[in-house]
Structure formats: structure tokens, C-alpha cells
Amino acid sequence: MPSKSLNARVAAYKTAFSSGELQKTYQDLVGIVQNLRTEFSKKYKSEFLVANVLHGYIDFTYFYLQNDYLKRKKLKLAIVFNHKNANFELWLLGQTKDVQILYWRKLKEVKWVNEEAMPEYSIFEAPLLLAPDFDSSTKLSESIHSQFEALSQEIFNTLAAYE
16 A cells, blocks of 8 residues: 655644644653663663663664673563553564574564564564553553563573573
8 A cells, every 4th residue: 555645644743743742742651761771770780781772763662681691692682662552562682683583483483473474673572561551650660570570581481492
């Protein structure tokens, strides 16, 4: 299906920005990810190196985590806020496209892996928190940490089983 021309799409773009709600909501959501990054850096400082927050275009806001095990495997974990779905995900990333392809093929039978097609930016994208409560920062943070601890351990166990 052909896309409308840029000129045809600019009117909707201007409308989306006109109230200021889009910018404020985006800033608030990025702020949540920045606060999470700070918490992760403090809480897991003996376990992970936590990178700075990175921004996709308007689609993803994320930060990487890496420990010695992941570094040896040329892998990283990423806590990702998916703006389109307004949820949090945990992605397993390859340091290069070749590493990503290698692990995607190796892990094809794992429940998080889409065996039909490799994601563009990751080996797999696992749900971390599908229905975040953005109005309670404490509950949101606790939920993400709890889910991360359980899911990351499951990922490490899976990686070890496929070595």
C-alpha cells in the first residue's frame, strides 16, 4: 500500500503537535526510562554495566545492560519502552548483525523467538510489562525490576542451555 506524500501527511503531524500534549507525554515517558536507568545502574552496579538512555526515532527509548557473560558472547540486554504499544520489553541484542543472526538461528525454538522472521534490531523481544501503571512510579518501578529479575534469569538459563 503506497504511503501518502510527505506534504499530505504534514497536516496530521501539525495537528498532533498543536496542543502540546504529544511533546509533554513523550518527555514524561522518556523521563520514566531515564529514572529506570538510574535505578538499574545503582541496584545492579555489581552485576551489570548500564549504558545511557538512547532514543530511537519516536518509536523506542531504551538502555543497554551488559555483564561479563554477555560481553563474552557479544550480546546485550536492553530495557525498551515501545512507544507504539506503550509497554516495556526486554530485548536480547547482538553486538553486530552477524552475532544477531547467529543467535537468532541458534535460539529459534525458544518461546520468545519469532522463527518466521528475525526482528530488525534484536534477536528477540520479550514482553516485560504489558500494561504499565504510569500514574504510580513506585509500582511501575517495582514491577519492572521484578519482571526483569525473573525474565533475565530465564534468558541466562536459556542461553546456557543452548551453548
